[in-house]
Amino acid sequence: MAKEELIELEGLVTEILPDARYRVKLDAGHEIVAYTAGKMKKNRIKTLAGDRVTVEMSPYDLEKGRLIFRHKDERAASTARRAPPRQQFRRR
Numbered sequence: 001m002a003k004e005e006l007i008e009l010e011g012l013v014t015e016i017l018p019d020a021r022y023r024v025k026l027d028a029g030h031e032i033v034a035y036t037a038g039k040m041k042k043n044r045i046k047t048l049a050g051d052r053v054t055v056e057m058s059p060y061d062l063e064k065g066r067l068i069f070r071h072k073d074e075r076a077a078s079t080a081r082r083a084p085p086r087q088q089f090r091r092r
Contacts, residue, residue, distance in 0.1 A: 005059065006056045006057065006058060006059075007056070007057045007058070007059055008054055008055070008056055008057075008068075009026050009027065009028065009054070009055050009057065009065075010026070010027050010052065010053070010054050010055070010071075011024040011025055011026040011027055011032075011052075011053060011055055012024065012025050012050065012051070012052055012053070013047055013048065013049050013050065013051045013053055014031070014049060015049060016047075016048070016049055017033065019035075020035060020036055020041075021033055021034065021035050022034050022035070022036075022047060022053075022067065024053060024055055024065065024067075026055070030062070032055065032057070032062070032063055032064060032065050033063065033064055033065075034053075034055050034064065034065040034066060034067050035064075035065075035066055035067065036066075036067050037056070037066050037067055037068045039068075040067060040068070040069075040070070045070055047067060047070050051070050051071070051073070052070070052071040052073070053067050053069060053070050053071065054067075054068055054069040054071070055067060055068070056068045
């Protein structure tokens with residue numbers, strides 16, 4: 001089967017399972033078990049419970065999927081505090 005035939009859906013990670021798997025509740029209401037895609041592992045993208053994700057699924061097995069994208073949380077970015085800038089000392 002070609003990759004173009006995969007179904008992409010969005011959902012919310014509800015639980016982290018052993019063996020780098022996640023329980024994801026899709027926007028349609030179904031719950032599936034998904035694993036992290038290779039590019040997310042390679043780039044060390046961490047996924048936590050409560051994250052919005054895009055899941056790729058085969059039309060032949062609608063109970064399993066692959067996490068291909070973790071959406072950035074706009075609320076966390078706006079409320080996060082920045083560390084104060086480091087002061088650089090010069091010798092005189």
